[in-house]
Amino acid sequence: MSKGIRITKGLSIKIKGSPKNQIENLPLASTYAFNLNDFHLHVPKLILREGDSVKRGTPIFYAKSNEKLKFVSPVSGTVKEIVRGERRKIHNIIIDSDGNDNFVKHKPPVLDNSSVQELIDFLLEAGVWPLINQRPFDIIADPNISPKAIHVSCFDSSPLAVDYEFMLKDRLSEIKAGLDYLDKIVNGELFLGLKSCQELFQKEFSNYKTNLFDGPHPSGNVGVQIHHVNPINSGEVVWTLKLEDIAVIGKLILKGEYLPDRIVAVTGPPVKNPKYFNLRTGANLDSVINNVEIDNKNDVRFINGDVLSGYKVNSIGYLGHYNNKLSVLREGNQYRLFGWIPFINNTVPSIYKTSFSWLFNNKEKDYDTNLNGEERAFVATGEMESIFPMDIYPMQLIKECMIGDIEKMEKLGIYEVSPEDFGLIDYSSSSKIEAQTIIRQGLDYIYKETQ
Amino acid sequence: MKIREILDNLKKPFEKGQKLEKFYPAFDAFETFLFVPNHTSKTGAHIRDAIDLKRVMITVIIALMPALIYGIYNTGFQYLSQTPDSFTTLDAIIHGSSKVIPMIAVSYIVGLSIEFLFAIWRGHQVNEGYLVTGLLIPMIMPVDIPLWMVGVSVAFAVIIGKEAFGGTGMNILNPALTARAFAFFAYPTYMSGNQVWVSEASNVDGVSGETILGMLAAGNSTEQFGIMEMFIGNIPGSIAETSTLMVLIGAFILIYTGVGSWRIMVGGVLGAAITGMLFNLWGANALMSFDWAQHLIVGGFAFGIVFMATDPVSAAQTQKGKWIYGILVGILCILIRVFNPAYPEGVMLAILLMNVFAPTIDHYVIEASVKRREKRSLNLKTS
Numbered sequence: 011m012s013k014g015i016r017i018t019k020g021l022s023i024k025i026k027g028s029p030k031n032q033i034e035n036l037p038l039a040s041t042y043a044f045n046l047n048d049f050h051l052h053v054p055k056l057i058l059r060e061g062d063s064v065k066r067g068t069p070i071f072y073a074k075s076n077e078k079l080k081f082v083s084p085v086s087g088t089v090k091e092i093v094r095g096e097r098r099k100i101h102n103i104i105i106d107s108d109g110n111d112n113f114v115k116h117k118p119p120v121l122d123n124s125s126v127q128e129l130i131d132f133l134l135e136a137g138v139w140p141l142i143n144q145r146p147f148d149i150i151a152d153p154n155i156s157p158k159a160i161h162v163s164c165f166d167s168s169p170l171a172v173d174y175e176f177m178l179k180d181r182l183s184e185i186k187a188g189l190d191y192l193d194k195i196v197n198g199e200l201f202l203g204l205k206s207c208q209e210l211f212q213k214e215f216s217n218y219k220t221n222l223f224d225g226p227h228p229s230g231n232v233g234v235q236i237h238h239v240n241p242i243n244s245g246e247v248v249w250t251l252k253l254e255d256i257a258v259i260g261k262l263i264l265k266g267e268y269l270p271d272r273i274v275a276v277t278g279p280p281v282k283n284p285k286y287f288n289l290r291t292g293a294n295l296d297s298v299i300n301n302v303e304i305d306n307k308n309d310v311r312f313i314n315g316d317v318l319s320g321y322k323v324n325s326i327g328y329l330g331h332y333n334n335k336l337s338v339l340r341e342g343n344q345y346r347l348f349g350w351i352p353f354i355n356n357t358v359p360s361i362y363k364t365s366f367s368w369l370f371n372n373k374e375k376d377y378d379t380n381l382n383g384e385e386r387a388f389v390a391t392g393e394m395e396s397i398f399p400m401d402i403y404p405m406q407l408i409k410e411c412m413i414g415d416i417e418k419m420e421k422l423g424i425y426e427v428s429p430e431d432f433g434l435i436d437y438s439s440s441s442k443i444e445a446q447t448i449i450r451q452g453l454d455y456i457y458k459e460t461q
Numbered sequence: 462m463k464i465r466e467i468l469d470n471l472k473k474p475f476e477k478g479q480k481l482e483k484f485y486p487a488f489d490a491f492e493t494f495l496f497v498p499n500h501t502s503k504t505g506a507h508i509r510d511a512i513d514l515k516r517v518m519i520t521v522i523i524a525l526m527p528a529l530i531y532g533i534y535n536t537g538f539q540y541l542s543q544t545p546d547s548f549t550t551l552d553a554i555i556h557g558s559s560k561v562i563p564m565i566a567v568s569y570i571v572g573l574s575i576e577f578l579f580a581i582w583r584g585h586q587v588n589e590g591y592l593v594t595g596l597l598i599p600m601i602m603p604v605d606i607p608l609w610m611v612g613v614s615v616a617f618a619v620i621i622g623k624e625a626f627g628g629t630g631m632n633i634l635n636p637a638l639t640a641r642a643f644a645f646f647a648y649p650t651y652m653s654g655n656q657v658w659v660s661e662a663s664n665v666d667g668v669s670g671e672t673i674l675g676m677l678a679a680g681n682s683t684e685q686f687g688i689m690e691m692f693i694g695n696i697p698g699s700i701a702e703t704s705t706l707m708v709l710i711g712a713f714i715l716i717y718t719g720v721g722s723w724r725i726m727v728g729g730v731l732g733a734a735i736t737g738m739l740f741n742l743w744g745a746n747a748l749m750s751f752d753w754a755q756h757l758i759v760g761g762f763a764f765g766i767v768f769m770a771t772d773p774v775s776a777a778q779t780q781k782g783k784w785i786y787g788i789l790v791g792i793l794c795i796l797i798r799v800f801n802p803a804y805p806e807g808v809m810l811a812i813l814l815m816n817v818f819a820p821t822i823d824h825y826v827i828e829a830s831v832k833r834r835e836k837r838s839l840n841l842k843t844s
Contacts, residue, residue, distance in 0.1 A: 023508070025508075169508070241837065243834075243837055243838035243841055244838050245838075311501075311507065313507055317506065317507045317508050318506045318507070318508070319506070320507070322507070337507075339507055339508065341501055342499075342501050343499045343500075343501050344499050345465055345496040345497065345498065345499050346496060346497040347464070347465075347495065347496055348495065348496075349496070349497030350493075350497055350513060350515035350516050350519065351516070351519060352516055352519060352520055352523070352718070355497075355511070358511035359510070359511060360510050360511035360512050361510055361512070361719070362510075362511075362512045362516075362517075362520075362718055362719045362720060363717060363718045363719055364511070364512060364516055364520055364718050364719075364720070365511050367511070377508040378501075378508070379501040379502050379507050379508065379509075380497070380499070380500070380501055380502075380509065381498070381500040381501060381502055381509050382497060382509050382510065382511050382512070382513055383497065383498075383509075383512075383513025383514065383515065383516075384489075384493060384498060384500065384513070384586055386513075386514045386586065386588060386589075386629070386630075387585075387588060387628060387629045387630035387631070388630045389514060389517075389590070389629065389630045389773055389774055393719075395779065395780050396780070401830050401833060401834075402830065403779060403827050403830060405778060406823075406827055421831045421834070421835075422827070422830075422831065423830075423834055433505075433506050434506075436505040436506035436509070437506045437508060437509055437510055438510045438512070439510075440510075440512045440513055440514055440516075440517050441513075441514060441630075442509065442513065444504055444505045445505065446504070446505040446506065447504045447505055
């Protein structure tokens with residue numbers, strides 16, 4: 011049973027260098043790391059110290075707010091370094107791999123005769139809980155609050171989109187095991203968002219509640235899908251997961267081991283041979299980057315995630331906890347003489363027809379990281395509403411977040427959104443407003459005031 | 462990259478901790494006029510659209526050009542037709558330029574000086590909005606207004622109309638219309654009546670320089686003007702408002718590039734046309750029975766609805782709100798024309814009034830969405 015939902019507002023950005031359907035396996039990296047920024051608003055409490063040895067699946071730290079919420083090692087080896095910043099805040103935890111990949115063996119509960127609490131406890135104990143996110147606030151789900159539903163987006167609409175059907179075609183049985191497990195926790199309120207062209211998934215997932223989406227980005231964002239299927243009302247909580255993370259949970263349930271392997275696309279205009287790699291969460295990117303050809307390697311930006319909502323990493327950095335994509339962009343740190351005059355520099359694309367680039371809208375284009383202007387006072391030129399496919403007024407919500415009026419933020423729908431939903435607004439703003447940052451600050455503010 | 466090197470050298474004393482640090486906004490305005498800066502995205506989306514406010518504003522200026530050039534020609538034409546001598550198009554343009562270009566210069570010099578001072582004082586970048594406002598102000602003035610009045614009106618509009626509210630993006634009223642309204646009420650003899658619309662009309666006996674709406678309000682016949690003349694703009698009026706054809710070219714540029722809101726423009730035309738038709742049916746006075754279609758092409762209606770009502774800062778900001786706002790501007794414009802003989806042209810006051818109500822319109826549009834959300838939660842609790 012599936013329902014077709016057409017998203018009309020939005021914008022699909024076509025960038026050169028989308029990944030070819032080819033997967034390369036790489037040997038285990040020498041080091042792995044946690045980037046604590048991946049776990050927004052959570053303060054880590056260390057269980058192990060530098061020099062301690064770990065197996066894959068050994069807890070390394072837990073969340074200060076809930077000691078059952080454990081974070082486990084993706085690889086066997088030793089804890090090499092705990093990188094701290096100002097006021098001893100932990101930034102990274104680096105683990106040296108010993109190459110053996112020994113793992114902790116778990117005994118999964120039997121689905122039919124376990125209570126929901128037992129199912130949840132097992133996920134917490136095995137260290138896969140951080141893969142479950144919640145809205146409101148777009149943070150790791152609170153295991154003490156039962157959600158009204160789980161939503162999973164099964165396609166990517168962001169620029170340089172990855173092909174989930176291709177990436178996950180060999181892991182369908184694991185995904186189904188994971189889905190069944192989660193389905194039990196929420197008593198059947200589990201929704202999958204599919205694209206109408208995904209025939210394989212439609213056939214394979216016919217036993218679950220599925221909705222078919224069509225339309226431009228951000229139709230693949232889970233927030234947009236929730237809004238159209240089963241919107242979050244005040245006081246409600248919805249969990250979201252990435253499809254490949256469900257495969258990790260499925261693997262844990264079928265085989266009793268935590269194995270956070272995932273297919274990651276390395277893409278972007280400077281990448282000469284964009285393709286997929288079989289990697290593990292937290293892997294050092296060094297070996298990956300040496301396996302692709304990149305133009306002018308010293309002047310590019312590596313982004314964990316997509317180019318709208320991902321974050322910048324160093325070329326010797328690490329793969330994030332949640333991404334299936336490493337985007338590469340040329341740094342746009344050059345001046346352009348009279349570049350602000352319409353129809354000059356037509357290679358720089360625009361949603362306004364002030365550049366001839368719109369004539370080639372179906373072609374993949376080269377983008378760089380230039381701001382193409384300076385930040386200015388908020389002048390509402392009206393582009394926001396036309397690319398924001400929710401019954402929410404984005405500009406007014408952003409303004410209330412800047413002011414910090416919680417009551418108005420609630421009324422305008424702050425609990426339904428996450429920063430990634432505002433990626434296109436960052437992109438298209440003529441005043442160069444940092445909408446995602448403002449929304450994140452607004453969510454954090456409410457979280458701190460209400461918890 | 463010679464210019465770049467020179468600029469980089471010039472920039473040094475303006476950088477942080479250097480002598481001229483305070484004046485950085487002024488230097489920055491100059492530098493970014495020449496070059497799109499090398500800034501890269503730091504947070505948020507890593508890629509950004511080519512559009513910025515400079516490009517938005519320059520697009521509006523390009524859209525204004527046909528009306529401005531025709532306005533200059535018409536200024537000369539209206540003046541020279543009073544004289545017995547024959548003249549060429551070039552003569553008209555030369556005469557018009559001698560009148561209009563000094564006004565534009567005064568507007569830019571006074572306005573930009575104030576903008577730069579405020580930018581330096583507040584330590585923010587100079588906003589590009591004034592490039593449009595500064596051109597609009599002379600375009601909507603009568604040609605014979607003394608230059609010092611242009612200067613005073615500009616100063617009033619920028620300081621009281623814009624900076625007092627916190628600068629670009631915060632103002633409630635359209636700054637260009639604020640300037641015109643100021644001049645209109647401060648110097649009424651230079652801004653209304655039947656002798657200000659044609660250059661030096663008062664010096665030539667027996668030539669009428671009244672606008673069509675002025676004639677109608679006074680109960681005179683307007684038979685001397687054909688529809689084509691009204692449409693092309695060969696009629697007395699404020700400098701650039703007369704030619705509906707040229708305004709339409711501008712409207713096309715704004716809508717095509719996506720810079721101007723078509724919703725406001727279409728809404729305005731609909732509102733005015735329907736109101737005009739209703740009055741045509743009533744027909745109690747000359748302005749009521751004035752053909753609705755001609756209402757759209759005389760006076761400043763077309764210019765106002767295309768270039769003034771669409772100002773993104775002072776207009777309604779939601780898509781539904783823009784429709785309502787546009788329609789109301791159109792209705793009010795015709796209402797003021799018909800019912801208030803003291804102000805034969807209603808578009809300025811209609812837009813200013815709707816500027817004031819735009820936040821209210823948006824409030825109710827947004828409130829509808831808020832209500833839908835509340836209702837959803839409520840249904841849930843009761844079921």
